[in-house]
Amino acid sequence: MAERPSLSRNGSKMLRRPTIRDVAQAAAVSPGTVSNVLTGRRNVDPAIRERVLGAVEALGYRPDVAASSLRSTERNVVGAVVPELTNPFFACLVDRLEREARAAGKRLLVGASNGDPLEEEREVAALAAWRPAGLIVVPCDGRFGARRLLEREGVPFVVVDRPLEEGEPVDTIAVDNAAAAAEAAHRLLALGHRRVLAIASSLALGNMRERLAGVEAEVAAVDGAELETLEAGFEPEEITTAVAARLAREPRPTAVFALNNVLTLGVLRASADIGLVVPDDFSLIGFDDYDWMEVFRPPLTAVRQPVPELAHMAWQRLAERIGPAAEDTVAGTPCHLRLPCHLIWRGSVAVPPEVRIGSSSSKSAAATTGSCSS
Amino acid sequence: MAERPSLSRNGSKMLRRPTIRDVAQAAAVSPGTVSNVLTGRRNVDPAIRERVLGAVEALGYRPDVAASSLRSTERNVVGAVVPELTNPFFACLVDRLEREARAAGKRLLVGASNGDPLEEEREVAALAAWRPAGLIVVPCDGRFGARRLLEREGVPFVVVDRPLEEGEPVDTIAVDNAAAAAEAAHRLLALGHRRVLAIASSLALGNMRERLAGVEAEVAAVDGAELETLEAGFEPEEITTAVAARLAREPRPTAVFALNNVLTLGVLRASADIGLVVPDDFSLIGFDDYDWMEVFRPPLTAVRQPVPELAHMAWQRLAERIGPAAEDTVAGTPCHLRLPCHLIWRGSVAVPPEVRIGSSSSKSAAATTGSCSS
DNA sequence: AAGCTTCGTTAAAACGATTTACGGGAGGTC
DNA sequence: GACCTCCCGTAAATCGTTTTAACGAAGCTT
Numbered sequence A, B: 001m002a003e004r005p006s007l008s009r010n011g012s013k014m015l016r017r018p019t020i021r022d023v024a025q026a027a028a029v030s031p032g033t034v035s036n037v038l039t040g041r042r043n044v045d046p047a048i049r050e051r052v053l054g055a056v057e058a059l060g061y062r063p064d065v066a067a068s069s070l071r072s073t074e075r076n077v078v079g080a081v082v083p084e085l086t087n088p089f090f091a092c093l094v095d096r097l098e099r100e101a102r103a104a105g106k107r108l109l110v111g112a113s114n115g116d117p118l119e120e121e122r123e124v125a126a127l128a129a130w131r132p133a134g135l136i137v138v139p140c141d142g143r144f145g146a147r148r149l150l151e152r153e154g155v156p157f158v159v160v161d162r163p164l165e166e167g168e169p170v171d172t173i174a175v176d177n178a179a180a181a182a183e184a185a186h187r188l189l190a191l192g193h194r195r196v197l198a199i200a201s202s203l204a205l206g207n208m209r210e211r212l213a214g215v216e217a218e219v220a221a222v223d224g225a226e227l228e229t230l231e232a233g234f235e236p237e238e239i240t241t242a243v244a245a246r247l248a249r250e251p252r253p254t255a256v257f258a259l260n261n262v263l264t265l266g267v268l269r270a271s272a273d274i275g276l277v278v279p280d281d282f283s284l285i286g287f288d289d290y291d292w293m294e295v296f297r298p299p300l301t302a303v304r305q306p307v308p309e310l311a312h313m314a315w316q317r318l319a320e321r322i323g324p325a326a327e328d329t330v331a332g333t334p335c336h337l338r339l340p341c342h343l344i345w346r347g348s349v350a351v352p353p354e355v356r357i358g359s360s361s362s363k364s365a366a367a368t369t370g371s372c373s374s
Numbered sequence C: 001a002a003g004c005t006t007c008g009t010t011a012a013a014a015c016g017a018t019t020t021a022c023g024g025g026a027g028g029t030c
Numbered sequence D: 001g002a003c004c005t006c007c008c009g010t011a012a013a014t015c016g017t018t019t020t021a022a023c024g025a026a027g028c029t030t
Helices: A020-027 A031-039 A046-059 A065-071 A088-103 A117-128 A146-153 A177-190 A206-220 A236-247 A261-273 A291-295 A307-322 A326-330 A353-358 B020-027 B031-039 B046-059 B065-071 B088-103 B117-128 B146-153 B177-190 B206-220 B236-247 B261-273 B291-295 B307-322 B326-330 B353-358
Strands: A077-082 A107-112 A134-137 A157-160 A172-175 A195-200 A226-231 A255-258 A283-287 A301-304 A336-339 A342-344 B077-082 B107-112 B134-137 B157-160 B172-175 B195-200 B226-231 B255-258 B283-287 B301-304 B336-339 B342-344
Touching: A020 A031, A020 A046, A031 A046, A065 B065, A077 A088, A077 A117, A088 A107, A088 A307, A088 B088, A088 B107, A107 A117, A107 B088, A107 B107, A117 A134, A117 A146, A134 A307, A157 A307, A172 A177, A172 A206, A172 A307, A177 A195, A177 A206, A177 A255, A177 A283, A177 A301, A177 A342, A195 A206, A195 A236, A195 A261, A206 A226, A226 A236, A236 A261, A255 A261, A261 A283, A261 B291, A291 B261, A307 A336, B020 B031, B020 B046, B031 B046, B077 B088, B077 B117, B088 B107, B088 B307, B107 B117, B117 B134, B117 B146, B134 B307, B157 B307, B172 B177, B172 B206, B172 B307, B177 B195, B177 B206, B177 B255, B177 B283, B177 B301, B177 B342, B195 B206, B195 B236, B195 B261, B206 B226, B226 B236, B236 B261, B255 B261, B261 B283, B307 B336
Parallel strands: A077 A107, A077 A134, A134 A157, A157 A172, A172 A336, A195 A226, A195 A255, A255 A283, A283 A301, B077 B107, B077 B134, B134 B157, B157 B172, B172 B336, B195 B226, B195 B255, B255 B283, B283 B301
Antiparallel strands: A301 A342, B301 B342
């Protein structure tokens, strides 16, 4: 029971942080009782509880997270790995996950893979070392090699936004990419567009493949309609040049569908570079909707993803996996949840020139109701 | 030395995660030696080191972070608290800080205060419980009440982006708000603008006050020039209505300076709502520059902040505070670093109508070189 | 060759909390 | 009143790692 007033280097008197033993001593109880008061695991006499809380307050005691999580069976962190923090879609996702975590009394540990499977694996491994309750991952390719590690280590995880390759028995929370893309394509076709260009980042991504499939199905159903696909990559510059190169070439598509927010921006940049005007020279729909798209001129038609719901459902699913007896009840039934998107109809889509000549109707397309059929 | 093969609930054979003792046993050395190999704190015989690393690999051993940071003197996390994760400015900051942390072998723990000083304090307290090496904070008001807690607890911290109230001996890394705002204002005045509206979120924020001061100084130096200030808040809706209300009233300013990215968006929304056109009805400059502003029509003139440098300097400063003998060498000299911004001149600023009538020069302002004088 | 330093390994203590096992007192039943 | 149960507080064990202290071997000096 030796005293340890521990001086700091500069000699000033700086008491070390109070431990649970200090609190126990101040309240004249045992450390175990203090723990019981703070964690609430066992009942404690009200008078004693007050004394303990008083001592906690007086000393400014705050439990050491490392010590707590070392001994405790309770896991108090959840990891999240996303391709990039600066992409507003992922930023929003992380923000919502952080709120979910806080509401559950846990801390969210975020990691970025920067689109590199190797970094992703490193990040997943690093997070696994924290003994997290689970991981929420947006994989940067359809393989998600790091899943082996998680399975070996017994860490529950949920995949968000980007479905893995077919047949993987993995919990997946995503939007209904095919339906949302199909609805957008359907509207374009209905207006008379026959040359549609769909721009994806990479076909290695499940969400991109699904969106393309949705568009493809609609285009195939319309006689004389042609779908062209462009794989434009991830970096702004490469996207811009790739898109500009295509748009400068005849025959130019009458409608362009940018399959994520970075691509939408790339299309706008390319379009500006080569002097094309939306929607006069081509119509534009983007997957992902952001504030600035509403005030853009023309206002951009876009598919809005329900990111908060995505985060909520991912969290909920992970909670099920974590909960007591999780293995018995939900192990055999990996869920593949699909949330409906919402098509926001604005002014960046017009009737194509061919139709425009034939009919005398107004140039800009009339907005019909744009709710997404789930 | 009892065996513990620990079965999981569903009865499948699942060995517990290997510990350092397992590795030690497999390599026929003591746990201390394994630790020395992995942390590199002490020299280990090459042959033994190979044996240990082999055992680590074979068992898939990964040190438990909680146990490690409980015992170690080394602090392996750094906390970051920002007002909101979804604001691209903070998202970018967090992204860069995360990279800095990773490069330093630490993990960044991010927390959001959502603009609420109480939440901020809770978040800071929560992060302090992790025994972080330090904290990087963007406070949500000029008081930063949570600093008491940090000082009491002895946690080093650096304030970023928003300087505290005068006279606070606190490390602060920010941009040169006054100079950047002054340069922008100077350019507006030089074009002939005399009614300037500066829109801030809240005057409780140090960065806003500095930016206003920069504008004010320039306006005061020009005869007949008037500066009007609007405090528009933080939420998109309130900003939009406040700005719209002002812009609908005569006399309308000929130039608007939105003092952050959210405000810029608010101005654009308000402008669209009441049917005004930039730059015909008023010129617009925004603090903060983002990708979409370049492709906007008209392209938005903006002040670009050096966020990566901001993050780098903040990290570096924190490292100094953390490093050995930090108290002796740097304690008495809180630094107030100011990084230069860059004015990106685009098409959203025009010559005001008064001048336009008088002269026969082109309507849109000619772009002169726009580098920011530090 | 004795004595001293240096180097590398090990056993054991320590970090700060939670959990377990135990024990004493109160209350209830027969 | 004996006996059993329940409740609640305490002491001690424990989590998995790092650090400290001790120790033997090897190298160097004189």
